[in-house]
Amino acid sequence: MVSTNLLPDAAERARRAGVQRVPKGTLVARRFARNKPAVAGLVIFALLALLALVGPFVARWGYDDLDFGALKQRPSAAHWLGTDIVGADMFALCVRGLGRSLLIGVIASLGITVIAAFVGTAIAYFEGWRERVGMWIVDMLLVIPTFFLLAIMVKGAAGTSGWLWLTAALTIFGWVGYARILRSIALSLREREYIAAARFMGVPSLTILRRHMIPNLGSILIIQTVLGVVYAVQAETGLSFLGFGITPPDTSLGVLIRAGSSTLLTAPWMFLEPAALLLGLSLSMTMVGDGLRDALDPSSASAGRA
């Protein structure tokens, strides 16, 4: 039978050429799955997230239940991870702290990426004096170490809603460095023909940023969001460790490590358990981020071909 269709559809053309078409998502997933550390990181992260979500339902104790019969107990059948100096169950505390740190990290990282993407591409897109002023402000915000400004701002946060305040502060100060990086990447984007075409067609600047500049940074933004979780979690735990940020009765991994650091010799598990969770979280997210970088980067050879 003779085909009357002069322009065969895509699948037919691919079949004739003997090429198997693979959607981009499948391609990236395949390249990612070939990277063993990245898959291990994803598994660890999934387990940690599962622990934070399901943990409160399987724990025998609430995080604020105090067992006065068991102060500073080693891990046992009654208290899986032991108890702290006032008799609170370490498993319940760790699960709650992990959930808190993870929640803060994910929300702050998403916020940071959104702000950094808009500001970074905007500075690159608007050339001339606006670019100079924007860069000057970004550089100025980086002169004083961000950690100091963060600490000053969250010092007053207290109580159980303090975590929202901390998340907001992490977002407000966290975007600056990322915006600087994104701007330097977006510099080459603004010279592209399709940006010029959109500009000459009279597309509003904000739409150009949203529809043409930012989507073309897509893979970089995904990687930055994943690695940004590590940054935000470490900033949160660091501030909470120093006694700023999250403060008791609310808890986070930083608060737990702070409490554990004062009983380092008599009850080392109080420090080692939250520290292991924090290390696992940071390490797994970093491995996932690196794996995504290799999987999304078409020029990277480290994830094999196709």
Add this chain to the structure above:
Amino acid sequence: MLSFIGRRLLNYLVMLFAATTLAYFLASSFLNPRSNYVQMRPPPPEASIDASLDFANVNDKMPVVARYGRWLEQVALHWNWGVSPQGESVNGAVAHRALVSVKLVTLATVLAVLLGVSIGVAAAIRQYRLFDRVSNAISVFFLVSPTFVLALLLVLGGIRFNEAIGARWFFVTGLGDAGFLDYLRHIALPTVTLTLVGYVGYHLTQRTYLLDTMNADYVRTARAKGVPKNVAIRRHALRTSLIPTAIGVVWSLTSVITGSVFVETIFAIDGAGKYFVDALTKNDINGSVAIAALGGCATCAGLLLADIVVALLDPRIRVS
């Protein structure tokens, strides 16, 4: 060259001024020194609270712009960074503490550069072999470990080590005052912490840069002319690849003060970082702004030196 440095210096000074102003307003709106007194039992009379707060120029009944004006006048004309709510001078407290931090961080930076660059070079020469993979895995671990977790692990390890051998080799608090050996035993663990945190960056960047230059045309030319591989790497590839590392070393100046916050807090070393934490805990606006400004100075000094080092070392860059 001089006018280039002058212009950069002027720009950094203006930035530093703006950033410090920002820090002052931030601290004035988020720190509440009055709460120190209200918590006292019995609470002191209102008039005496106001008098103490006025003395330190941190009274929230006075408009913040007026307070800023008085603070700026003192700083600019008399180099007086104010007093804490308790009435101690910030100048006197910060000067010697900053020196403590600088000493601590300088030693650790020298060790970190030596360790990081040697591992980086060794790893680049053995790319994708066992040494490269193992050193990379170890460095990724230190890269993601928060400083305070690493420091506490070392404290735990140091104390266990002392118990195991039945003698106190390592001290985990303070700096000691009984001679050089005592100082070394106090400073060992904090220095190891900062070194482990710092070497990772030098390892990874040095490896990348050396790999870049090892495959450059001029190195291949040298090899083709019969230069042995090791000599070609040492004379031709390594030299060029040290330029970015030198800039990285200068850049590390920017984190002199921040880097020591956790280490000083955990090892109870009375340096600038610990002073910042204490000042914040005591709602000391003037003290925390002074340390923030000090951190800003370190950043600007690092940026300026990096500009100069780039211009001096890299012949491809023309200053104009």
